[in-house]
Amino acid sequence: MDIILIIIWILIIAGWFLYKRAKIVYEELESYGIPYEGAINSYWGIIELLLMKRHFFYLIDDQYKKFKGQQIVPAFNLSQRSFMARDAEIIKQITIKDFDSFVNHDQSFNGDIDSLQGKMLFTLVDDEWRNMRNTLSPIFTSSKMKMMFGILSDCASDFMVHYEKKVKETGKLVINSKETFSRFTVDGICSAVLGFKGDCVENEDSELYKLSVRMQPVDIWSTFKFLLFFFFANIYKFFKFQLTTKEIRDFFYNAIVKVMKEREQNGTFRPDVIQLLMQAKKGQLKVQDKENEVNEAELSNFSANIEYDVKAKNTKLTNWTDEHYMAQGFIFFFAGYDTTQTLLQVTTYSLAKNKDVQQKLIDEVDEVVASLGDASISYETLHKMQYLDMVISEALRYWPPASATTRGCNRDYDLKLNNGKVIKMKPGDDVSLPIYSIQHDPKYFEDPEKFDPERFSDERKGSIVDGSYIPFGYGPRVCIGSRFALMEAKLLIFNLLRKFTFEVCDKTPEKFELAPNFANFELKEKIFIELKLRN
Ligand code: HEM
Numbered sequence: 295m296d297i298i299l300i301i302i303w304i305l306i307i308a309g310w311f312l313y314k315r316a317k318i319v320y321e322e323l324e325s326y327g328i329p330y331e332g333a334i335n336s337y338w339g340i341i342e343l344l345l346m347k348r349h350f351f352y353l354i355d356d357q358y359k360k361f362k363g364q365q366i367v368p369a370f371n372l373s374q375r376s377f378m379a380r381d382a383e384i385i386k387q388i389t390i391k392d393f394d395s396f397v398n399h400d401q402s403f404n405g406d407i408d409s410l411q412g413k414m415l416f417t418l419v420d421d422e423w424r425n426m427r428n429t430l431s432p433i434f435t436s437s438k439m440k441m442m443f444g445i446l447s448d449c450a451s452d453f454m455v456h457y458e459k460k461v462k463e464t465g466k467l468v469i470n471s472k473e474t475f476s477r478f479t480v481d482g483i484c485s486a487v488l489g490f491k492g493d494c495v496e497n498e499d500s501e502l503y504k505l506s507v508r509m510q511p512v513d514i515w516s517t518f519k520f521l522l523f524f525f526f527a528n529i530y531k532f533f534k535f536q537l538t539t540k541e542i543r544d545f546f547y548n549a550i551v552k553v554m555k556e557r558e559q560n561g562t563f564r565p566d567v568i569q570l571l572m573q574a575k576k577g578q579l580k581v582q583d584k585e586n587e588v589n590e591a592e593l594s595n596f597s598a599n600i601e602y603d604v605k606a607k608n609t610k611l612t613n614w615t616d617e618h619y620m621a622q623g624f625i626f627f628f629a630g631y632d633t634t635q636t637l638l639q640v641t642t643y644s645l646a647k648n649k650d651v652q653q654k655l656i657d658e659v660d661e662v663v664a665s666l667g668d669a670s671i672s673y674e675t676l677h678k679m680q681y682l683d684m685v686i687s688e689a690l691r692y693w694p695p696a697s698a699t700t701r702g703c704n705r706d707y708d709l710k711l712n713n714g715k716v717i718k719m720k721p722g723d724d725v726s727l728p729i730y731s732i733q734h735d736p737k738y739f740e741d742p743e744k745f746d747p748e749r750f751s752d753e754r755k756g757s758i759v760d761g762s763y764i765p766f767g768y769g770p771r772v773c774i775g776s777r778f779a780l781m782e783a784k785l786l787i788f789n790l791l792r793k794f795t796f797e798v799c800d801k802t803p804e805k806f807e808l809a810p811n812f813a814n815f816e817l818k819e820k821i822f823i824e825l826k827l828r829n
Pocket of ligand 1: 625694696774776
């Protein structure tokens with residue numbers, strides 16, 4: 295009985311302490327007309343996350359919907375002031391126009407917080423980030439993507455051989471789309487980035503596939519560590535937690551550092567990311583390869599990456615260690631395979647549900663196949679497929695694989711609101727960009743719950759407001775791997791639709807509902823769809 299009383303008192307005091315802290319942090323916002331209620335929601339939201347009651351995505355979306363009409367509202371963090379932008383103009387301002395005041399992703403990240411995660415491009419800050427981004431950008435230009443196109447085409451062919459054999463036995467096959475597409479994207483990223491064949495599609499017991507599953511924070515302990523990493527960086531640091539296990543660190547050491555050394559000794563060459571990382575390490579990688587560059591702006595809707603100048607003021611910070619290169623291999627793998635498999639899940643599910651869209655895409659695929667004769671599809675031809683680009687663009691709007699991203703404020707900054715008031719932002723403040731929510735805001739996208747690729751047609755795409763469509767983020771800190779992801783996803787959809795149609799089956803869920811883990815696209819009910827052999 296005494297113990298229960300003590301616990302109740304501890305909870306009351308902790309609750310009162312948190313309330314007072316929220317008041318100090320957010321009180322100032324009330325004077326700008328930003329409801330204080332938002333701050334309390336944030337605290338309650340974090341408790342729900344800790345208890346694994348809801349997915350992070352729903353907290354963001356609820357907060358976004360609750361404060362209709364506001365341009366900026368409080369977000370979720372207990373270590374620093376945190377805001378959520380719910381306005382395309384503000385997103386544009388923060389990510390592009392005033393980028394120099396918002397260079398980094400989040401203040402809690404830095405090199406010493408986690409030996410591997412702290413050194414990835416995603417988490418590097420300021421000039422260290424600028425230098426690394428400049429070093430790595432040449433790896434993801436269209437000329438380099440063309441170089442890797444053959445590697446990914448081979449992965450897509452292996453996938454097709456495997457599944458054609460299976461489907462032919464009965465004429466149709468029900469697949470667990472998350473597992474099926476994860477196996478493909480792990481193979482793709484493994485072959486194109488790490489430089490060896492993954493064999494996850496062919497080999498059901500693949501150790502690499504099992505490792506990729508273990509990398510996802512789905513169990514309580516990993517989710518808890520992730521939450522500490524994001525929301526209570528000081529506690530995370532104090533206990534010297536690491537998000538990655540020794541097994542994962544060893545895998546990436548062997549896959550990146552060891553292979554780089556071996557290739558250097560043996561003088562072997564393969565057109566993959568690891569080779570480009572070796573060139574980048576020696577400073578031999580040039581940003582432009584004009585002759586082979588593809589003008590993607592001419593070829594597709596949103597596939598083109600704008601190259602921003604992110605030159606560092608202090609260019610001397612380039613003495614990268616082996617751990618830095620290992621960290622880049624890790625982030626390319628981690629950020630690359632799960633996002634792209636989510637895109638494939640959403641695309642195939644949406645095509646199965648929207649047969650008219652699927653038929654229109656099949657018509658385009660057939661037209662391209664007829665024009666190819668015996669030749670294989672090229673990088674340029676794939677990117678010229680306009681309807682495929684529209685479908686993929688809509689899938690990325692409908693369910694963006696990354697439902698939010700963040701920017702940390704790195705210097706005093708006046709954020710002007712439409713009501714004439716100015717929020718005085720300080721170094722250490724965070725702004726989250728709610729990718730899913732803004733892409734589902736009827737203010738920007740009419741009938742947002744409808745899967746409608748026509749939004750991206752030549753006639754209509756011009757009316758999309760800048761800053762409201764941001765599946766790969768926005769500005770100089772935009773996803774570095776977007777070209778790779780689009781190429782991989784388009785290639786597989788093209789190959790699949792040559793042979794199969796996607797059908798809804800008994801086990802296909804009516805809608806997506808995310809499981810209550812922290813961050814990744816893990817559904818309560820898995821998506822099963824049927825692959826049916828085309829006549
Ligand atoms: C459909 C697939 C993908 C989606 C939707 C996606 C989405 C995103 C988003 C939203 C960001 C944050 C951008 C920002 O804050 O403005 C990001 C960053 C990043 N992504 Fe992706 N991504 C995808 C695939 C990939 C692939 C294939 C790779 C690597 C091969 C990759 C590597 C990265 C890296 C390294 C960053 C950090 C960039 C930086 O901080 O400079 N992503 N991605």
